[in-house]
Amino acid sequence: MSEQQDKIPTSKVERASRVFRTSMKVGANYIKHTAQKVVNKDLDDSDLDEKNAEALFQMMSQLKGSALKIAQMMSMDNGLLPKAYAEKFAKAQNSAMALSAPLVMNTFQKYIGKRPQEVFDHFSVNAVHAASIGQVHRADKDGLQLAVKLQYPGVADSIHSDINLVKPMFLRFLNLKEKDIAPYLEEFEERLHEECDYEKELQYGMEMAQFADSIPHVIIPRYYPALSSKKILTMEWMEGIPLQEFIDTETDPSRRNKVGQALLDFLHNSIHRLQRFHADPHPGNFLVTKDAELVVLDFGCVKTIPKDFYIHYFALAKDDIFNDETKLRTCLEHLDMLRKGDTPEQDKLFFDTAVRAIQNISKPMKSDTFYFGDKDFYEQLQAQGEEIMQNKEFRKPSAMRGSRHAIYLHRAFFGLYSILYKLDATLKIDRHFFDDIQV
């Protein structure tokens, strides 16, 4: 796979031809499947999904850039892709092309108006770290250690065309009409555009740094606006080991709990107090210092949820809501889980499913402490996810529902929980956030 992901195919024609080839493959699989079905009536549709998902995955891994990001996002919302592929996508790191040294110079000249040697006392021409849309260089200036992030050219304006290229594939694959998923695509596109806008990231990073001052054991690097632009972002260089390494090597449970608590507090506080949060909490975005403090990097993917959505969503985390069905229904309608025009059967199905999902997901919020290493908790979530996927009702277009704002909130929780699970942490749950929520 890494070989296939070596180069970003940038020309539109090249990309289009890849999408076309995959479309053909999906079509061929469908014909093959139908033919088999005539012979063997018991054949299940999931076999077709598997084959199509594989074709889709092959294409996505060749496209890289924002297309891979879209695939990663689809896979985070469990259920859209078969499990095996969801995992593959989640892991797919694009070790993208490195910018040549002259292009690094050229980018500086274009966006800062000076060469890096003129801006910094020292600047490493070779990148120390590569990410999906840019690369990181080390620099120092006036004794300060700095990390300088540079964006690959052409990434930002290929987002829209990438989405338009993969859209027909997804619609076909998921058997949906464009209008069913339009709000979600819009949400993806909006986030991806923000991720490519380093000025926005600078603004969020500085805001979060100020906010996180009050949260114990959370450190956010200092940002330098004068040395940043739309394509270049300069911040303090942070010392620490990658969170994944900490997870793999740390043996002291109290240090593991300390890091887990910092992460949980950081996300809870920003969701409940700011209604704006780091929507991409995967281990690659965190470092751990010698004192087991958590360093938060990368504010490219930040989601702001409207107050109205926030209230109706988190009202569901309170126990009393289940004693008041009218209120519960109001919330679910607000979150687009229930719809006015539903048939009684649909209503019952979606209502029951939603209630069970809420009870499963909000389990950690119900007590003062929670053990996040609890396997049963995740197995229950997984089991319900599988069950939904198996149910044909949920493959119909009418089942494509839920507020667009929930996508990144779920992504944040999904990322948070999977890190806390790996940390095997037992954490204090601050429940006073829910006190003021009133529908």
Add this chain to the structure above:
Amino acid sequence: MNNKLQYEWAAVLDKTITMCQDDEQFHQYSVREKMLALVYTFLQNMQEQETHFLEMLHQHNGIKRLDTSYLKDLKSGFESYVTGLVEEGRNSGEIQGRPFLARFYMPVLWNAFVNILYFWANDKSPQREHTDVMVEKTVHFTFDLLAPNAIDSGIDLVQQYLKLKQ
């Protein structure tokens, strides 16, 4: 008139070469990187009189591209400098010396360069960042052609075959 135009293009190249030579970093680059730096710096210098150069390139768009007389001075300047780069590349092993094919090296590099100029002139992306991508891809492609590659093993194979057949 044409003489003046020719001179303007050549002047940008002279300035570019001086800037590159004066840059400490430039001398540490591989030949491929030197070529990249040369093109980026050239475009950057052209940017200073953007409208003027755009006008000239647009006047020669389409079929008129074949008439490159207005780039004559630029071409000879480019060729004499890049010949040095190719020589350097041959010494460092980055570029393969091929008895028959080597005479096409310069036309390949020159045409690639002119293509980039026209791409630049028609690039509507913000800060012309698509041109940056094109430069990167074009230089990598041409230098991959010039580097030791499958062609050489192919030639070697044919030679060996003919030899053994005798």
